[in-house]
Amino acid sequence: MATVVLVHGAWHGPWCFAKVIDGLAARGVDTVAPELPLLGGLGADAELVAGLVTGIDGPVVLLGHSYGGQVISAGAVHAPNVTHLVYLCALMLDEGESLRDIMAGGPNAYDAVKLDGDHRVVIPELAPATFYGDCSQDDIDLALRSCRPMPASPAPAPGGAPAWKSIPSTYVVCEQDKAIPPEGQRHLARHATNVISWDVSHSPFFSRPDLMVDLLADLASGP
Numbered sequence: 001m002a003t004v005v006l007v008h009g010a011w012h013g014p015w016c017f018a019k020v021i022d023g024l025a026a027r028g029v030d031t032v033a034p035e036l037p038l039l040g041g042l043g044a045d046a047e048l049v050a051g052l053v054t055g056i057d058g059p060v061v062l063l064g065h066s067y068g069g070q071v072i073s074a075g076a077v078h079a080p081n082v083t084h085l086v087y088l089c090a091l092m093l094d095e096g097e098s099l100r101d102i103m104a105g106g107p108n109a110y111d112a113v114k115l116d117g118d119h120r121v122v123i124p125e126l127a128p129a130t131f132y133g134d135c136s137q138d139d140i141d142l143a144l145r146s147c148r149p150m151p152a153s154p155a156p157a158p159g160g161a162p163a164w165k166s167i168p169s170t171y172v173v174c175e176q177d178k179a180i181p182p183e184g185q186r187h188l189a190r191h192a193t194n195v196i197s198w199d200v201s202h203s204p205f206f207s208r209p210d211l212m213v214d215l216l217a218d219l220a221s222g223p
Contacts, residue, residue, distance in 0.1 A: 002059040002083060002220040006033040007049055007075075009066030009090070010109070011122050011147040016065075020205050023213035029220045032056070038150055039119075042070055042157050049075030059083045061219045064090045066109075066180065066202065069188075076163035084219050085167050088212070089174040089202055092164060092188040093157075102184035109179040109202075119149035130178045133201035134208075143203075170194040170219070176201045 004024060006017045014033035021031045034052050036045040049071055053060050061084045064072035069090025076082045091099065103110065112130035113120045122131075124144050132140045171192035173185045179202040189195045196215075200208050 001029060002061045002222065003030045003032060003056050004216050004220055005049070005053060005056070005060055005062045006031060007062065007064045007068035007071050008033070008036065009064075009068045010038070010150050011113075012065075012143070013146060013148065015146055016143065016203070016205050019209035020212045020216070023209055024216060024220075027213065027217045029217050036068075036071065038148055041151060042074065045071045046074035046158060050077075050079060053079040053082060056081065059222070061086065061216060063088055063216065065205070066090055069093075070157060073162035073164060074158045074160075076167060077160060079163075082163070082167055083222075085164055085169040086216070086219070087164075087169060087171045087188070087192065088204070089172060089177050089180050089185055090188075091180070092162075092169075092171060092191050094162065094191060095160075102188060103181065105183055106181040107178045108181060112179075113150075115152055116149065118152050120152050121149050122147045131202045132206065133176055133178060135201065135203055135206040139203075139206040143206075164191055168193045170196065170215070172204075172215070173197045174200050174202060174204060178202065 014035050017033045024031050060082045062072050062076055062082050063086040065088045069087045069092050112123050112126040114123050128140050169192045171189035175182050
């Protein structure tokens, strides 16, 4: 049985995966959900994940949500025990691929954040519709209390080929997403080994943790 590592996205933290962690524990699956530094840029976040994953004894299924997709693409490059990558409405970018192009053509995450000095922060009045469209008020309240700043000008991405070029992967397109346009997700998903689609918002760890648990438990159990 593989260990599942859950990597959160921008502004968030491991707290967002609580329901998924509980569901996987009930299925006998070990999980780890690190807290990314975020303010250190993508390189620091990827380095943390790389160190964590290579320190796990045995196979790993590594999931990245949203921005976390960039983190796992960089962090799993030198992690031979990662057997599968999961991109949950995530940035599965190739070298030279533009985030601007992916986010074009509809509502996106930048509609619900603002500059605050050297940081980008979530706008409480706009975040629910963008990030949590099908989530309960309790989950929305938790998120608004817990979201953290991101750098206004993120550090450059680490160079080199992304990990999905050598590790099997699954892309989950979230069809109600208002943070990363579904059409952009489908464009990214062409890089993946497998593609599935869920009728959910940007945050299925809140609204449909059962879908995540079923997918991850199946992958963790291996072929």
